[in-house]
Amino acid sequence: MDSAKLTLNGKEYDLPVLVGSEQEVAIDITQLRAQTGAITLDDGYGNTGSCKSAITFIDGDKGILRYRGYPIEELANKSSFIEVAYLLIYGELPTVDQLDQFKHDLTHHSLLPEDMKKMFEGFTSSAHPMGVLSSMVASLSTFYPETDYKQEANLNIIRLISKIKTIAAFSYKKSLGQPYIYPRNDLSYTGDLLHMMFAVPSEKYDFSPVIEDALDKLLILHADHEQNCSTSTVRMAGSSHANVYATISAGVGALWGPLHGGANQEVIEMLELIANDNMDYKKYISQAKDKNSGFKLMGFGHRVYKNFDPRAQILKGASDRVLHELGINDPLLEVAKNLERVALEDPYFIERKLYPNVDFYSGIIYKALGIPTNMFTVMFAIGRLPGWLAHWKELRDNPALRINRPRQVYTGHTRRVYTPVENR
Numbered sequence: 001m002d003s004a005k006l007t008l009n010g011k012e013y014d015l016p017v018l019v020g021s022e023q024e025v026a027i028d029i030t031q032l033r034a035q036t037g038a039i040t041l042d043d044g045y046g047n048t049g050s051c052k053s054a055i056t057f058i059d060g061d062k063g064i065l066r067y068r069g070y071p072i073e074e075l076a077n078k079s080s081f082i083e084v085a086y087l088l089i090y091g092e093l094p095t096v097d098q099l100d101q102f103k104h105d106l107t108h109h110s111l112l113p114e115d116m117k118k119m120f121e122g123f124t125s126s127a128h129p130m131g132v133l134s135s136m137v138a139s140l141s142t143f144y145p146e147t148d149y150k151q152e153a154n155l156n157i158i159r160l161i162s163k164i165k166t167i168a169a170f171s172y173k174k175s176l177g178q179p180y181i182y183p184r185n186d187l188s189y190t191g192d193l194l195h196m197m198f199a200v201p202s203e204k205y206d207f208s209p210v211i212e213d214a215l216d217k218l219l220i221l222h223a224d225h226e227q228n229c230s231t232s233t234v235r236m237a238g239s240s241h242a243n244v245y246a247t248i249s250a251g252v253g254a255l256w257g258p259l260h261g262g263a264n265q266e267v268i269e270m271l272e273l274i275a276n277d278n279m280d281y282k283k284y285i286s287q288a289k290d291k292n293s294g295f296k297l298m299g300f301g302h303r304v305y306k307n308f309d310p311r312a313q314i315l316k317g318a319s320d321r322v323l324h325e326l327g328i329n330d331p332l333l334e335v336a337k338n339l340e341r342v343a344l345e346d347p348y349f350i351e352r353k354l355y356p357n358v359d360f361y362s363g364i365i366y367k368a369l370g371i372p373t374n375m376f377t378v379m380f381a382i383g384r385l386p387g388w389l390a391h392w393k394e395l396r397d398n399p400a401l402r403i404n405r406p407r408q409v410y411t412g413h414t415r416r417v418y419t420p421v422e423n424r
Contacts, residue, residue: 224387
């Protein structure tokens with residue numbers, strides 16, 4: 001198969017057919033408007049390929065997720081977030097020397113310019129951490145103005161991955177009215193993030209390897225997910241050659257939405273609703289089965305995965321280990337375990353493949369770690385940053401780059417005659 005035929009107004013057109021490395025088939029309509037004067041309409045771009053990409057592959061029907069060809073299960077169980085970040089951005093797993101250098105660079109660029117502390121002070125304590133994160137990421141462009149993409153790309157990548165955890169931790173401390181905790185060079189990436197969020201001055205935050213490993217897995221599983229809303233936003237903004245900080249800030253804004261990165265926060269809010277209603281989870285299971293109830297179980301099923309979300313299977317084990325390690329007795333977590341059990345055993349959920357997804361388990365883990373719900377999406381952003389940067393770099397390295405400019409089908413008024421205001 002090398003072409004598809006389109007018949008329009010009695011005329012036939014040949015459209016090239018492309019086949020990806022995983023046998024995905026795409027009809028190339030790049031010249032459609034030039035040849036026919038027509039465009040395609042695809043609300044939400046659900047059937048439109050916006051680019052060619054070699055970064056992430058998803059097969060939702062089979063529950064497959066791979067970064068640069070590596071199964072997510074292998075990376076989550078054998079790799080680290082920093083190694084995965086390198087893989088996504090540069091295309092190959094690093095050698096020992098490359099990984100050591102990458103870790104060194106990230107460690108030594110984690111401090112923020114001191115003037116940024118004054119900017120933090122300008123936010124109220126009630127400011128949402130995602131608003132702070134987006135603003136502060138964009139403000140980095142004023143401290144590190146981009147003048148030459150090729151010469152500065154790698155350094156800016158290092159700066160962003162390193163500094164985003166410091167910005168996140170500072171925004172959290174700001175919301176609590178507590179002193180900022182500076183990064184430490186002797187801790188791992190995730191260990192340093194935990195330290196800056198939960199330590200108090202002159203003390204080192206003590207956390208177990210189980211906690212550090214769970215957070216590292218969360219970041220790996222969030223690192224990329226193909227052409228989702230925020231990643232597509234990053235590619236859209238990057239196509240204009242906006243500086244990388246403004247480009248990533250745009251991605252943060254897109255991720256903030258409750259239909260995207262805010263989904264795990266909605267899971268906790270749902271659990272709180274059930275816990276406050278005498279923990280009557282059976283009542284809400286029944287409502288979820290009733291199409292007329294208006295109630296929806298958050299964190300179950302996935303728009304992409306028509307099978308079990310492979311990331312959820314990994315996090316289920318991590319959540320069990322975290323809850324066992326911390327010995328937490330939280331009614332919300334009890335409700336979550338009951339909902340999980342029902343969803344995995346009830347024929348209604350099994351037949352519809354409404355399994356717990358990554359948002360369900362990530363919300364449980366964040367809750368267990370003591371991370372407040374308004375920080376959930378910030379943690380998601382930290383994990384997703386390497387994926388955003390990988391797509392930004394892939395886009396900018398493409399010599400055939402075009403600025404993104406979607407078309408539309410206009411449905412408004414046709415030409416009208418202006419009437420002066422006194423005659424209306």
